[in-house]
Structure formats: C-alpha cells, structure tokens
Amino acid sequence: MIPSVPNPLPVPGPDTRIDLHAHSTASDGTLSPVELVRSAAEAGLDVVAITDHDTTAGWAPAVAALPPGLTLVRGAELSCRWYGVQPSIALHLLAYLFDPEAPELVSELARIRAAREVRAERIVDSLRADGIDVDWADIQARAAGGTVGRPHIAQALIRAGLVRTTNEAFEPRWLGWRYHAPKEDLDVFHAIRLVREAGGVPVFAHPRASRRGPVVPDALIVEMAAAGLAGLEADHEDHSPAEREHVRRLAAELGLTVTGSSDFHGEHKTVRLGAFTTSVASYERIVAAATGVPPVVAP
Known part of the structure; x- marks a missing residue:
C-alpha cells in the first residue's frame, strides 16, 4: 500500500518542482491518469496535482501507478460561475485534498458532469x-x-x-461562439463552501486570463477570500507578465497563497508539465490547510 503522509517533502530545497494543475483522460486531457503520473516523473517533477474537471475518477489509478519519488496531490477543477453581473462570468476553482466522499460536494459534481x-x-x-x-x-x-x-x-x-x-x-x-452552448456551473461562493466543508483547499485558477474572455473584478476576489478562498494561481500560460504580477500583488494584499501550474492537457495544449511551478512554501501552506485527504507519496 502506498503511504499517505501530511508533508511528503522530507528535504524540500530550491530545486523542488511542484506543478499543481494537470488533467487526464478522466476529464479532457489526452494522457490516462497512469500516463500522467509517469510523465510527471519523467518531466522531473517532485509533486504533481491531478485536477480533472468536476471529477475524482482519476485519483485511484494515479495513486496505484505513482512512480517512486513522486508525490501526488489529489484535486479537481470545479466549473463555477459568478452571477453578480449579467451576463454571468465563468471561473474555475482548483480544489485540493478534499474528502471525495463528502455527500453534498459529490452530488453537485455528479450534476455538473451530467450537464457537461x-x-x-x-x-x-x-x-x-x-x-x-x-x-x-x-x-x-x-x-x-x-x-x-x-x-x-x-x-x-x-x-x-x-x-x-x-x-x-x-x-x-x-x-x-457559433457552436457554443451554455452549461451548468456551481455558484462560486457555494463551491468555496463545499470545498472547505469537505476539508479541501480552494484556489482560483488563472483569475486574470483575459485572453479567455471576461475576468472578474478584484472586488469579487476580495469577497471570495472572505468566504474561504485560500489562493490564486498566478503563473499560468494564459497570464501575461503584467497579469501575473497583478495576481501576486492582490494575493499579498489579501494574505492568499500564490501558485503556479502548467494546466497540462496533453495534446490538447502545447504547454508542458512543469512549465510553471509552485514554491515549496505555497505548497506547504496548502497541505497544512487541508483536512480532507493528504498527499500521497510513493515509497
């Protein structure tokens, strides 16, 4: 059995490489969970998070195939929406280390997957x-x-x-646009509450990615932080240098953790695993805040 430990980085150093946003075939990636963790090890990562959209289906196979020396953070990327403006704005919430059996969260994720x-x-x-x-x-x-x-x-x-x-x-x-269809999402404040109640740690994914479409105002992020948001993903391929710096400043003002991640999807995107990474200090803050499930480390 692969052991789970609260802090699986016994000697974290400046060269520790942590990527907290990656997708498998459990949602819309092109690598299976098994291939994902093997590729993460081959890419020289020490820690990788599996964060498929609205599902934990990839967790078990990823854990079973975890290569020696690699730590797995189990998570998901939740499809959310802010309804405070019209039209409403879609946003994604990375949920780390939550209890995958929390009833209300399980029910909501099943509803979102069916709607997808x-x-x-x-x-x-x-x-x-x-x-x-x-x-x-x-x-x-x-x-x-x-x-x-x-x-x-x-x-x-x-x-x-x-x-x-x-x-x-x-x-x-x-x-x-032409072949676009609306989809169901979770109200972002409801999502933050569900993740926290499941012992997880919510981080706002690519919050300033204006090239993807409308972004929410900083005032909303202030409200999200008050509601339990733990961090902001700053270093991401869809953020310009100015957007990354904006996110870092806002996180510092609000006392939020800053992360960096590849948002890897395999062949669906050109970005590679480990293209952007998270600091050891930020990773340790996320692990310390979680009470759902711990990271998993191969022997």
Whole structure:
C-alpha cells in the first residue's frame, strides 16, 4: 500500500518542482491518469496535482501507478460561475485534498458532469445539423471513459480536417461562439463552501486570463477570500507578465497563497508539465490547510 503522509517533502530545497494543475483522460486531457503520473516523473517533477474537471475518477489509478519519488496531490477543477453581473462570468476553482466522499460536494459534481455530457451532445447535434461530419459515439469512445467536453469535440474537428489546432477550434466561427452552448456551473461562493466543508483547499485558477474572455473584478476576489478562498494561481500560460504580477500583488494584499501550474492537457495544449511551478512554501501552506485527504507519496 502506498503511504499517505501530511508533508511528503522530507528535504524540500530550491530545486523542488511542484506543478499543481494537470488533467487526464478522466476529464479532457489526452494522457490516462497512469500516463500522467509517469510523465510527471519523467518531466522531473517532485509533486504533481491531478485536477480533472468536476471529477475524482482519476485519483485511484494515479495513486496505484505513482512512480517512486513522486508525490501526488489529489484535486479537481470545479466549473463555477459568478452571477453578480449579467451576463454571468465563468471561473474555475482548483480544489485540493478534499474528502471525495463528502455527500453534498459529490452530488453537485455528479450534476455538473451530467450537464457537461448533455451540453457536448447538443453541440455535436448542432454541428451535424450544419452538415459537419462528427460522430457522437466516436467522440465518446475517444474520451476514454471521461466526461466529454469541448476539447474532445475540438479533436473531432481536427480529425475531420476542418481546423488545425485546438485553439482554432475555439475561435468564434466554431466552438467559441457559433457552436457554443451554455452549461451548468456551481455558484462560486457555494463551491468555496463545499470545498472547505469537505476539508479541501480552494484556489482560483488563472483569475486574470483575459485572453479567455471576461475576468472578474478584484472586488469579487476580495469577497471570495472572505468566504474561504485560500489562493490564486498566478503563473499560468494564459497570464501575461503584467497579469501575473497583478495576481501576486492582490494575493499579498489579501494574505492568499500564490501558485503556479502548467494546466497540462496533453495534446490538447502545447504547454508542458512543469512549465510553471509552485514554491515549496505555497505548497506547504496548502497541505497544512487541508483536512480532507493528504498527499500521497510513493515509497
């Protein structure tokens, strides 16, 4: 049995490499959980977090395959929304080390996953209605048991020769607007409460990624911090240098932990594991604040 310990970094040093945001085929990554942890070790990481969208399905296989010397942080990326403006703004919450059996959180995540599946099938139906030859059954099969999301549909468009890259598939003429469909999300304050009640640690993912669309005002992050938000992801490929610095300043003002992560998705993105990392001090703050499940370290 692989032991779990409160602090699996016995001698943390300046060269310790920690990536706290990575996806597997349990959601919309292209590597299985087993392949993800092996790739993390090959990339020279000491700690990696598995943070699939709205699911913990990848946890068990990742733990079972954990390479020697690698620490696994179990987490998820929750699909959230702020309803304080119209139109409302989508945002993502990284939830670390929460109890995967917390009833209310389990129920909400199941609801969100079911809604994702319905949304994806609706998008495929719209594409097919316009004569675009994408097959729902094939997309489901290639999702390898994970919940189908828009990146899976983007891959189908690439295979059909209609677009060259995932980024192109998300342009307005495709999934970005013309073939967009609304999805259900968690109210962000409700999500923060659920994560905290499950013993987890909530961190706001890529909070200033303006290239993705509208971002929430700093005033909302102040409210989120008061409600239990623990940290902000500053170093991310979708943040410009100025945006990263803005996030760091805000985190310092609010006493929040600062993280850095690759947001790795395999072939769905060009960013590599460990492209951005989290400091040992920030990692230790997250571990110390968690009461749900501990990190897992291979012997």
